[in-house]
Amino acid sequence: MMNDFLQIPLLQILPAGKGSALALLLIPLLPLAGFLLLGIFGRKHIKNASGVISTGLLVVSASLSLYTAYSYFFDYGKVDGVYQKFIAVQYTWLQFSPGVSIDMGILLDPISVMMLVVVSFISLMVHIYSLGYMKGEERFATYYAFLGLFTFSMLGLVVASNLFQLYIFWELVGVSSFLLIGFYYNKPSAVAACKKAFIVTRFADLGFLIGILILSFHAETLDFNTLIQRLTIDGSHQLHTANTSMFLGASALTWGAILIFIGGAGKSAMFPLHIWLPDAMEGPTPVSALIHAATMVVAGVYLVARMYPVFSMSNGAMHVVTIVGIFSALFAAVIACTQTDIKRILAYSTMSQIGFMMFALGVSGENLFEGSLNYSNLGAGYTGSMFHLFTHAIFKALLFLGAGSVIHFIHSNDIKDMGGLRKYLPVTHITFLIACLAISGVPPFAGFFSKEEIMLAAWQHDKMVYYIALFTSGLTAFYMFRLYFSIFWNKGAIVHGEHHGEGGFAMMLPLILLAVGAITAGFIPFGNFITADGKPLPAEFHWQFSIAPVAMALSGIFSALWLYKNENNKPAAIVKTFDGFYKVVYNKFYIDELYLFITKKVLFNLVGRPAAWFDKNIVNGLVNGAGNTTLFISEKIKGFQSGKVQQYAIYFLAGVISLVVLFIYIWHPV
Amino acid sequence: MEPGLNQLLFISTALFFIGVFGFFTRRNLITMLMSIELVLNSVNLNFIAFNKYLWPNKMDGLFFSIFIIAIAASEAAVAIAIIINLYRSHHSIDVSTAEEMKF
Numbered sequence: 085m086m087n088d089f090l091q092i093p094l095l096q097i098l099p100a101g102k103g104s105a106l107a108l109l110l111i112p113l114l115p116l117a118g119f120l121l122l123g124i125f126g127r128k129h130i131k132n133a134s135g136v137i138s139t140g141l142l143v144v145s146a147s148l149s150l151y152t153a154y155s156y157f158f159d160y161g162k163v164d165g166v167y168q169k170f171i172a173v174q175y176t177w178l179q180f181s182p183g184v185s186i187d188m189g190i191l192l193d194p195i196s197v198m199m200l201v202v203v204s205f206i207s208l209m210v211h212i213y214s215l216g217y218m219k220g221e222e223r224f225a226t227y228y229a230f231l232g233l234f235t236f237s238m239l240g241l242v243v244a245s246n247l248f249q250l251y252i253f254w255e256l257v258g259v260s261s262f263l264l265i266g267f268y269y270n271k272p273s274a275v276a277a278c279k280k281a282f283i284v285t286r287f288a289d290l291g292f293l294i295g296i297l298i299l300s301f302h303a304e305t306l307d308f309n310t311l312i313q314r315l316t317i318d319g320s321h322q323l324h325t326a327n328t329s330m331f332l333g334a335s336a337l338t339w340g341a342i343l344i345f346i347g348g349a350g351k352s353a354m355f356p357l358h359i360w361l362p363d364a365m366e367g368p369t370p371v372s373a374l375i376h377a378a379t380m381v382v383a384g385v386y387l388v389a390r391m392y393p394v395f396s397m398s399n400g401a402m403h404v405v406t407i408v409g410i411f412s413a414l415f416a417a418v419i420a421c422t423q424t425d426i427k428r429i430l431a432y433s434t435m436s437q438i439g440f441m442m443f444a445l446g447v448s449g450e451n452l453f454e455g456s457l458n459y460s461n462l463g464a465g466y467t468g469s470m471f472h473l474f475t476h477a478i479f480k481a482l483l484f485l486g487a488g489s490v491i492h493f494i495h496s497n498d499i500k501d502m503g504g505l506r507k508y509l510p511v512t513h514i515t516f517l518i519a520c521l522a523i524s525g526v527p528p529f530a531g532f533f534s535k536e537e538i539m540l541a542a543w544q545h546d547k548m549v550y551y552i553a554l555f556t557s558g559l560t561a562f563y564m565f566r567l568y569f570s571i572f573w574n575k576g577a578i579v580h581g582e583h584h585g586e587g588g589f590a591m592m593l594p595l596i597l598l599a600v601g602a603i604t605a606g607f608i609p610f611g612n613f614i615t616a617d618g619k620p621l622p623a624e625f626h627w628q629f630s631i632a633p634v635a636m637a638l639s640g641i642f643s644a645l646w647l648y649k650n651e652n653n654k655p656a657a658i659v660k661t662f663d664g665f666y667k668v669v670y671n672k673f674y675i676d677e678l679y680l681f682i683t684k685k686v687l688f689n690l691v692g693r694p695a696a697w698f699d700k701n702i703v704n705g706l707v708n709g710a711g712n713t714t715l716f717i718s719e720k721i722k723g724f725q726s727g728k729v730q731q732y733a734i735y736f737l738a739g740v741i742s743l744v745v746l747f748i749y750i751w752h753p754v
Numbered sequence: 755m756e757p758g759l760n761q762l763l764f765i766s767t768a769l770f771f772i773g774v775f776g777f778f779t780r781r782n783l784i785t786m787l788m789s790i791e792l793v794l795n796s797v798n799l800n801f802i803a804f805n806k807y808l809w810p811n812k813m814d815g816l817f818f819s820i821f822i823i824a825i826a827a828s829e830a831a832v833a834i835a836i837i838i839n840l841y842r843s844h845h846s847i848d849v850s851t852a853e854e855m856k857f
Contacts, residue, residue, distance in 0.1 A: 727856030729849050730778055730786075737774075 126225025189245030288350020295343030352384025373484030406446030413439025468537030561640030
């Protein structure tokens with residue numbers, strides 16, 4: 085099982101004089117400070133300044149992240165040509181026994197540093213954008229407080245140095261996501277959506293927790309570096325026990341990895357735990373951009389990448405990751421082609437792209453299939469996945485912020501209400517087009533490079549996965565351009581209400597910055613920085629794998645152009661041809677209904693009602709019975725306490741006499 | 755004629771039961787107090803009688819009597835204080851009027 089690329093560089097403490105632990109601590113703590121400040125004083129005292137305050141804090145935080153990334157990648161991170169893992173800060177929080185403790189720490193390695201930049205940068209963009217988008221909102225300060233809480237939790241999650249810390253922040257991002265989805269709490273649909281998101285992800289987190297317990301039980305530690313080392317080095321007794329203790333035909337290692345993946349799948353909206361993501365679009369649009377597109381939903385991918393060496397020890401777990409990833413990618417892309425709510429289309433597109441990242445991780449393990457003997461690119465999927473995570477964060481945030489501009493302008497989410505907006509929203513139009521080209525994988529935009537890397541990995545691993553991914557990327561281009569043409573071209577503009585233009589500078593600046601990112605991010609030589617083993621990946625550029633995806637993307641774009649550029653009845657005719665299938669897809673394959681059926685009909689009737697009956701009759705019966713018996717007896721004997729002093733005296737006398745009789749005539753002790 | 759032990763015990767027993775009877779049947783607190791005194795005095799009489807007829811050369815019984823008299827005096831003081839308080843609150847020293855402390 086053991087491969088060279090699984091060798092983990094030895095853990096090192098941050099070299100003296102290189103990078104400051106305080107600066108690192110400030111990155112997550114500044115948004116936390118913003119949250120506390122605005123949460124306590126925001127509503128009364130600094131309501132109007134709250135946006136500027138927390139944006140200012142985020143500017144500092146983002147600059148520190150960039151500085152950290154720069155100094156890590158170009159200064160101290162690389163030792164002997166291999167990127168090292170550093171524990172920059174370590175604090176023992178709960179010490180259970182000399183060997184077992186829960187720590188709080190900051191772990192620096194290529195992916196955590198990359199995620200620091202992504203999270204703080206996208207969060208900063210969203211903070212700036214919200215200055216314009218949320219202007220005049222009643223709970224403006226609360227909104228920024230929640231954003232601060234989320235940013236803090238997400239940054240804490242990515243730098244977590246052990247599984248338990250990651251789990252704590254994992255739940256914290258869940259809470260902040262819950263709070264932000266339900267931000268418009270007087271809207272019943274938003275309330276339902278936030279509950280749904282919380283319950284579904286909590287359900288998945290149960291799996292995650294059990295996975296943590298299994299893996300840490302076998303590895304006898306929670307710390308990432310130690311855990312990974314113990315579970316991947318050949319001949320370690322921890323690996324031996326984890327591999328040999330079987331349950332239902334799979335080893336403990338496989339079970340642990342799969343359960344952890346379930347947690348990740350819940351957070352990352354993988355099938356069949358995806359149902360919360362489209363509903364989560366009830367939150368404010370900038371929140372969707374930040375949490376439900378760019379950062380939080382990729383936490384599952386990040387988790388798998390973080391535990392990647394452990395996953396790669398188990399073929400079963402890697403298979404599960406691959407299959408769930410590729411299936412979700414295709415499934416969501418098909419649904420996205422039929423939806424009409426702009427944010428829901430983007431939500432399904434997010435799910436589909438995360439599916440790409442997931443299966444890229446899944447296929448980057450050993451080559452298990454015949455005909456793929458090229459071992460030089462082991463771990464290519466890992467790099468591709470992280471690369472796609474990075475570029476996707478940029479262009480998906482851009483898409484959502486652009487959608488926010490459109491919604492801001494037209495006051496509707498439905499693409500049927502839109503059309504011909506290119507004249508009214510020139511900046512949004514251009515940036516949205518760039519983002520669509522990027523997500524479709526058209527060179528030279530960012531998505532092309534990352535997707536090409538994933539395709540390569542898929543090709544080398546399993547042809548079937550490759551073909552599905554190829555088809556899905558064609559669908560991606562189709563539904564993105566269907567959205568684009570429906571918004572900006574198609575029928576003439578129906579502009580009603582006041583003409584407040586495109587939104588101020590605050591809303592345009594993030595769009596432009598992110599568009600620049602979506603154009604240029606692809607040229608970053610990712611393989612040099614982020615690889616499974618820390619060593620640079622040999623830079624390979626396979627034109628033969630680039631041509632097919634690009635051709636698919638272009639055909640998707642042109643069919644969208646043909647169908648949606650101008651108003652016509654071709655789409656309706658196609659719908660008519662595939663009537664039954666279209667209906668199933670439009671209703672999202674009835675997954676929601678299936679869940680409702682399982683919970684409401686099956687679970688409620690088979691578990692809920694018997695449990696309620698047991699509670700009402702048996703449990704309550706016991707408790708009430710005890711009470712009633714006491715009441716009955718006391719009712720009978722309470723007359724003794726009559727208040728009449730002479731009666732008491734008679735009882736007393738009777739007692740004395742009976743004791744005397746007892747001791748003298750009946751009972752003779754000794 | 756000098757009374758014998760039997761006569762004294764008879765009187766003391768009679769006093770005891772008169773006291774007990776009075777304590778149980780009277781409603782007037784002062785009468786009840788007086789009944790208790792009767793009971794105590796019957797005990798005194800017992801002590802003295804047994805002292806005199808069984809251990810004539812010892813003084814223990816006499817000492818006990820003196821103790822009981824002292825205790826009876828202090829008990830009477832406490833009881834009368836209670837009675838006065840009861841009178842203040844209920845305007846009566848009838849025990850049947852003070853039955854509030856019940857279930």
